[in-house]
Amino acid sequence: MAALGIDLGTTYSVVAALDAHGIPQVIANREGEILTPSVVYFDGESPLVGSAAAAAGALSPYDCVELVKRHIGDGSWRCVTAGGNYYTAEQVSAMVLRRLAVDARTRLDEPCSEAVITVPAYFDDARRRATADAGIIAGLDVLRIVNEPTAAAVAYGFGRSVGGAGEPVTVMVYDWGGGTFDVTVVHVAGSEYQVLATAGDRNLGGYDIDNALMLYVDEHVIAQGGATSLDSDVAELMLREKCERAKRELSDIGETTVTVEDGRRTYRVEVTRPGFSELIHPLLQRTEEIVTEVMVDAGVRRGGLYAALLVGGSTRIPAVTRMLHRVTAARVRHDVHPEEAVALGAALLADHLSSQRSKGVSGGSPTESDRLVVRDVTAHSLGLIARSPQTGAEINSIVIERNAPLPARGRQRFHTLAENQDEILVVVTQGEDTDPAYVTVVGSARIPIPPSDESVEIDVVIGY
Numbered sequence: 001m002a003a004l005g006i007d008l009g010t011t012y013s014v015v016a017a018l019d020a021h022g023i024p025q026v027i028a029n030r031e032g033e034i035l036t037p038s039v040v041y042f043d044g045e046s047p048l049v050g051s052a053a054a055a056a057g058a059l060s061p062y063d064c065v066e067l068v069k070r071h072i073g074d075g076s077w078r079c080v081t082a083g084g085n086y087y088t089a090e091q092v093s094a095m096v097l098r099r100l101a102v103d104a105r106t107r108l109d110e111p112c113s114e115a116v117i118t119v120p121a122y123f124d125d126a127r128r129r130a131t132a133d134a135g136i137i138a139g140l141d142v143l144r145i146v147n148e149p150t151a152a153a154v155a156y157g158f159g160r161s162v163g164g165a166g167e168p169v170t171v172m173v174y175d176w177g178g179g180t181f182d183v184t185v186v187h188v189a190g191s192e193y194q195v196l197a198t199a200g201d202r203n204l205g206g207y208d209i210d211n212a213l214m215l216y217v218d219e220h221v222i223a224q225g226g227a228t229s230l231d232s233d234v235a236e237l238m239l240r241e242k243c244e245r246a247k248r249e250l251s252d253i254g255e256t257t258v259t260v261e262d263g264r265r266t267y268r269v270e271v272t273r274p275g276f277s278e279l280i281h282p283l284l285q286r287t288e289e290i291v292t293e294v295m296v297d298a299g300v301r302r303g304g305l306y307a308a309l310l311v312g313g314s315t316r317i318p319a320v321t322r323m324l325h326r327v328t329a330a331r332v333r334h335d336v337h338p339e340e341a342v343a344l345g346a347a348l349l350a351d352h353l354s355s356q357r358s359k360g361v362s363g364g365s366p367t368e369s370d371r372l373v374v375r376d377v378t379a380h381s382l383g384l385i386a387r388s389p390q391t392g393a394e395i396n397s398i399v400i401e402r403n404a405p406l407p408a409r410g411r412q413r414f415h416t417l418a419e420n421q422d423e424i425l426v427v428v429t430q431g432e433d434t435d436p437a438y439v440t441v442v443g444s445a446r447i448p449i450p451p452s453d454e455s456v457e458i459d460v461v462i463g464y
């Protein structure tokens with residue numbers, strides 16, 4: 001029974017599984033596509049998912065939900081359909097997952113339900129849990145939630161090891177997708193993967209590139225005497241589609257034209273590649289800052305990387321390759337398929353976990369995939385809210401630093417504040433700031449302690 005690797009993307013999702021020879025293969029959906037748009041259209045009882053949803057949504061945007069991954073883990077977010085129904089981000093994501101799994105089962109002609117689902121490395125605990133919940137709602141047996149860049153590195157490592165294991169190397173995974181940006185440095189030694197550092201921006205993707213181009217085109221239409229497209233949802237969506245297409249064209253050709261009709265006239269706006277590069281410069285610059293930061297965290301100098309792997313549709317923009325080569329001096333590799341690598345790596349990990357699980361039950365001899373070892377890091381610091389004895393102000397006190405290898409363990413000593421204090425409030429946080437207002441609370445508990453008339457030392461240990 002095949003175990004599925006699912007890349008649940010912000011804009012596109014991909015599913016893969018190992019074939020009879022143990023090679024990971026992506027699985028086409030019922031429309032024959034490798035990339036299933038992560039779009040749901042609410043049409044009466046049964047929702048449409050994928051391209052059909054995207055097409056229907058172009059005509060009636062109010063019943064269409066996209067980019068739901070930006071909201072997953074936010075318990076208060078709801079999408080409201082024109083019919084007045086409410087759905088959580090987990091429920092919408094589950095619809096996409098269920099579609100991917102149903103189509104994969106049909107293609108493979110197998111009742112597969114075990115799956116590894118990938119998430120951006122910087123997803124916090126709430127987002128990871130919500131993603132796993134979406135899998136459960138979709139009827140999947142979620143083997144593990146795995147970081148997307150780690151999965152991409154596994155796919156790359158598998159490709160390298162096919163022709164012999166090769167020297168241990170350090171590689172960077174630069175993933176720029178539709179909604180998010182993520183960069184990770186991984187040490188690969190045979191089938192052992194050790195993540196050294198990771199960072200990202202969860203609101204930096206192709207969608208933001210489209211926005212920049214839309215603003216540019218809209219301004220030029222107005223300059224030619226036309227009306228803005230940005231005060232009507234339908235006109236805005238049409239402009240978005242045109243600009244997204246123009247952006248893709250500019251990855252292959254030097255210039256293109258966006259045409260906009262306002263009911264009276266047609267306006268033509270020329271966009272050249274240099275003009276486009278200028279438009280997206282601030283976004284590319286932001287990814288460069290994060291790349292530099294992660295190299296410092298991973299302890300690799302310029303020239304110290306064996307390769308930089310491009311993952312995500314937005315890395316098809318030529319300026320990305322130039323920037324990455326300038327900053328890292330690494331070979332920028334296009335040999336992992338930017339849209340497929342994450343799902344392929346997830347399929348390798350799913351097969352590994354599934355066979356380990358069944359071996360646990362039945363025993364059996366070790367296979368190639370048994371040797372797969374993945375050591376990840378925590379993308380965020382973990383800490384506790386404490387009160388400063390000097391000022392009395394609440395501070396976030398970090399116990400496990402970000403980028404600590406997992407499983408991680410940290411210990412810190414605190415003191416009671418009052419005489420005869422009979423309980424402590426333990427508030428566990430995720431985030432880098434010392435100000436509690438800028439970190440996320442993972443959970444909290446009141447723990448009783450024996451009262452004492454002196455200050456009591458309390459050691460807190462966090463294991464992750």
Ligand code: ADP
Pocket residue numbers: 008009010011012013176177178179180205206207244247248249251311312313314315316317338339
């Ligand atoms: P996800 O964020 O869902 O993982 P992908 O990695 O598939 O998504 O990336 C989708 C993004 O890539 C979209 O914003 C899309 O417009 C963009 N994209 C796809 N092909 C190209 C291209 N040739 N040039 C520029 N951007 C592209």
Ligand code: MG
Pocket residue numbers: 007009010148177178312342
């Ligand atoms: Mg992606």
